[in-house]
Amino acid sequence: MPGRRRSGRLLGAAAALAAAGAAAFWLATAPRRPDPALTAGLQGDAARGALVFRVGGCAACHAAPGAEPAERPVLSGGRRFVTPFGTFTAPNVSPHPEAGIGAWSLQDFAAAMLRGVGRDGRHLYPAFPYVSYARMTPQDVADLWAWMRALPPSDSRPPGHDLPFPFNIRRGLGLWKLLALDPSWVVDVPADDALAMRGRYLVEGPGHCAECHTPRNALGVLDRARWLQGAPNPDGPGVVPDITPGPKGIGGWSEEDIAWYLESGFTPDYDSVGGSMAEVVRNLSGLPKEDLRAIAAYLKAVPPSP
Ligand code: HEC
Ligand code: HEC
Structure with missing residues (x-):
């Protein structure tokens, strides 16, 4: 019965393909150390x-x-x-x-x-x-x-x-x-703006500001389309604020206001920082002032929330 033999071969080919796919998938998701x-x-x-x-x-x-x-x-x-x-x-x-x-x-x-x-x-x-x-x-x-x-x-x-x-x-x-895990930059910053470039490095890299300030999709992946637009508070009730220059964010703050907040913990309205941001500010207050100005310059370059 040639028909049955053919479908047997087809099934065998499909199984081999599936196995190859699974192997490729297994390899693609294997832990990989940097060079x-x-x-x-x-x-x-x-x-x-x-x-x-x-x-x-x-x-x-x-x-x-x-x-x-x-x-x-x-x-x-x-x-x-x-x-x-x-x-x-x-x-x-x-x-x-x-x-x-x-x-x-x-x-x-x-x-x-x-x-x-x-x-x-x-x-x-x-x-x-x-x-x-x-x-x-x-x-x-x-x-x-x-x-x-x-x-x-x-x-x-x-x-x-x-x-x-x-x-x-x-x-x-x-x-x-x-x-x-996509280490490409999220926000476009003019290459000749050294201050904002430094700020982008600090915010998107070691400062990991987005881990608290950016919402995640259903799979827990940071949503690049809503970068720094505020998110639920991971430590309890309430929200982590929008820090884009949009109307719900900090568009009304000058770069000096932002740098001063990161150094002192005081908002332009003389509120003082609270929650998990208090420790962030305690750490940032020990940085060179130029780095705080760099973070402020970057936050001004982030696309505003609607
Ligand atoms: C938001 C909390 C958080 C921050 C901030 C954080 N870590 Fe961790 N870190 C963890 C957790 C949770 C684990 C355990 C991960 C796991 O078991 O897979 C971990 C794991 C690690 C590990 C692996 C340890 C091991 O035994 O495998 C190292 C190294 C490490 N962190 C270093 C650092 C350094 C350096 C920093 C600062 C640049 C840092 N962490 C910031 C929460 C944090
Ligand atoms: C561990 C979570 C966490 C991380 C990391 C974090 N933030 Fe925050 N941030 C908060 C919370 C919570 C608030 C609200 C503070 C409050 O209620 O006083 C806040 C407030 C702010 C504000 C003031 C916004 C407003 O409207 O008052 C700015 C600006 C800010 N963060 C910038 C940053 C920058 C820049 C970084 C990275 C260097 C950063 N944050 C990292 C949790 C975080």
């Missing part, structure tokens, strides 16, 4: 790294819950993040060799910061905002690493994440990362 050449031979400067650390707000998530702000914070982890996908716990990223990341190399660290890949080669959860950190320069990563290694070690071992199936399967993050 080691990216950071090879870079010398980190810890003093510069301390500024990157401030912009990155690393202590806000990795210091012990309720820890006092410190010049050299102990990154013992333990802070809990309740999300629709389950509860995450910040790990110990102090330089302790077993409990923290003291045994990591700069290349391991770069893989986490720039690709969201852990030292064991598995995908990291985006509760760690590497989708933004992926835009950092290799030199900033090396400087940050030099500073991280200068912080006090802690032997604390926070509990693991508490996630229901399927979110407890790290491998599944590969598909999400294909959609969400």
Whole structure:
């Protein structure tokens, strides 16, 4: 019966195609570390790294819950993040060799910061905002690493994440990362505007402002079409405000007003900053004034909300 043989062959071909597709898909979603050449031979400067650390707000998530702000914070982890996908716990990223990341190399660290890949080669959860950190320069990563290694070690071992199936399967993050991990710039800034270019780097990269200020789609991917237009508050009730120059945003603030807010926490109406932004301002207030002016120049260049 030639007909049956033909359909058997067709079925076999379809199965082979499906298997090839699945294999290609499996490969496409595999964790991938950056090229080691990216950071090879870079010398980190810890003093510069301390500024990157401030912009990155690393202590806000990795210091012990309720820890006092410190010049050299102990990154013992333990802070809990309740999300629709389950509860995450910040790990110990102090330089302790077993409990923290003291045994990591700069290349391991770069893989986490720039690709969201852990030292064991598995995908990291985006509760760690590497989708933004992926835009950092290799030199900033090396400087940050030099500073991280200068912080006090802690032997604390926070509990693991508490996630229901399927979110407890790290491998599944590969598909999400294909959609969400896009380190291209979001806002067009004139190439000759050095101040706004610097601001874009700080805001879209290490400052990860969009992680709080930009709404996400149903898959939890930052919505580039509504960039910085305000979002639900991840820490509880209320919203994170629109910071575009639109009418619902901060169009009425001058660049000086914005820079002053980021330095002092005072709005042009003499309100003072609150919520999770208070710690952001405490960190930013230690930056060179030029960087705060750069952030302000960039925020003026962001497309306004309707
Ligand atoms: C919004 C909270 C948040 C911020 C801000 C944050 N992290 Fe994390 N970080 C996390 C969480 C949660 C994880 C765990 C991710 C996982 O298990 O997949 C993590 C994981 C990591 C890891 C991987 C640790 C491991 O054992 O695999 C490193 C390294 C790290 N963070 C460094 C940093 C640095 C450096 C900064 C600042 C530039 C930073 N983090 C900012 C929440 C945060
Ligand atoms: C952890 C979440 C979070 C991050 C990260 C964050 N913000 Fe905010 N931001 C907030 C919240 C919440 C408020 C509202 C503060 C308040 O109610 O006083 C706010 C307020 C502001 C305001 C004032 C808006 C207004 O109308 O009063 C500006 C400007 C601002 N943020 C800029 C930034 C910039 C620039 C960055 C990045 C360097 C940033 N934010 C990062 C949560 C965040």
